[in-house]
Amino acid sequence: MSVNADKPHLWKPDIAQSVDFYNNWFMQFAPQAYRDTRITTTQQVESALIFTANLTTITPTVLRQHPEVLPILRMATAPPIARDRLIGLAGVSTNLVKNMEEKQRTPPRLDSATLEAGLDKISQIITRLIDRDIFSWLESGQEPTDTDVNRAATIVADRLCGAISDPIIRNAQEQRQLAAIRQWLEQHGYSYISGETRLSFERMQPGTFAFRLNIPILLQGGTKQINIPIDVVVMPLQTRPGELPLLIEAKSAGDYTNPNKRRKEEAAKMAQLRSNYGNNVRFILFLCGYFDSGYLGYEAAEGIDWVWEHRIDDLALFGI
Known part of the structure; x- marks a missing residue:
């Protein structure tokens, strides 16, 4: 019944x-659920800034050691770029980017030469498109203050949370x-x-x-x-x-x-x-x-x- x-x-x-x-x-x-996630995400962005020396060192080595930073780096560009757009711009395989973003790893079966070439292409695209209005120290050459870093991290976290709200x-x-x-x-x-x-x-x-x-x-x-x-x-x-x-x-x-x-x-x-x-x-x-x-x-x-x-x-x- x-x-x-x-x-x-x-x-x-x-x-x-x-x-x-x-x-x-x-x-x-x-709103509270969103704010809680934004706080956690801001901390993740700040960690990514540490790994990349405040975005002054975006290299294949960094990406290999910390593949989890890739979604953050995509939201640190001007304009922010979607996953598929990065794959197209860099001319790399979907498998490489999906492994980095979804499994926080590089593809285990990918040979080292192909991996290195793909990571290099990604790092070049990200470095070229970094939003220098947010990360103003890249333009001025001055060492960023803690306030500068936190402000930039919060902006990128907002972008990330907006994409997954x-x-x-x-x-x-x-x-x-x-x-x-x-x-x-x-x-x-x-x-x-x-x-x-x-x-x-x-x-x-x-x-x-x-x-x-x-x-x-x-x-x-x-x-x-x-x-x-x-x-x-x-x-x-x-x-x-x-x-x-x-x-x-x-x-x-x-x-x-x-x-x-x-x-x-x-x-x-x-x-x-x-x-x-x-x-x-x-x-x-x-x-x-x-x-x-x-x-x-x-x-x-x-x-x-x-x-x-x-x-x-x-x-x-x-x-x-």
């Missing part, structure tokens, strides 16, 4: 309440949603299983729950196994033999566009889970923010139900 998916007469008032809930959270907590907010909102679910479950007698514990979702004990649990599935054809990450997995206190846990995907949205672009993802996840574990799989959404009737109707048609965060007690209606 559905809890919310079969009650379209309630959707519009719930949508309005959910939007208000999200907006109130955003106004109260999003949506992920910052998304991460803060996700943490808050999971905390709300955890609080509700623990108040109702459930015990949290930490991520360090090796855990099979089919063998969870009644009255336990876990976050970000990987569920293995075989793709169509049965030759390749992948893991599907699930935000919250809950084994009900009252569990019948062979019953699977409740799977919960926490979702938030600050506008109506993105959810509708990505609404097929949940349906695909549900289809993969059912093809591997049968029609008894219970997969629901935990929603906060901008999810309109079009989104809800699509998910309902795919057999996916949901709980609104502003009515979190509806979790009890799913047998937990």
Whole structure:
């Protein structure tokens, strides 16, 4: 039996309440999340300035020893340059830049001559495009003061945070949603299983729950196994033999566009889970923010139900 998916007469008032809930959270907590990230990022920029002798020594050796500085250096140019733009300007491989930025390393299998040539091209482009209005000591030749360095680091940190502001907010909102679910479950007698514990979702004990649990599935054809990450997995206190846990995907949205672009993802996840574990799989959404009737109707048609965060007690209606 559905809890919310079969009650379209309630959707519009719930949508309005959910939007208000999200907006109130955003106004109260999003600026602080952004400021906290900016402080951390400023410290990272200051470290990059130390490694590069305040941008006077941007060399292949520095980039090899500290590949993590590359995103910072991209934001220290005029104009700031995107990753793909740097790859094009420097004429280097995507593999080199992605390894440096995403894995904080140089490609382990790249031969030393090719690596050295690529790092040299990157250092030349960055050095040529450095924003000398921000790093004024490069123009004057004078030693920068601590104030000069901190001011420049803050500007670059703002640029970095501006480029990732949506992920910052998304991460803060996700943490808050999971905390709300955890609080509700623990108040109702459930015990949290930490991520360090090796855990099979089919063998969870009644009255336990876990976050970000990987569920293995075989793709169509049965030759390749992948893991599907699930935000919250809950084994009900009252569990019948062979019953699977409740799977919960926490979702938030600050506008109506993105959810509708990505609404097929949940349906695909549900289809993969059912093809591997049968029609008894219970997969629901935990929603906060901008999810309109079009989104809800699509998910309902795919057999996916949901709980609104502003009515979190509806979790009890799913047998937990």
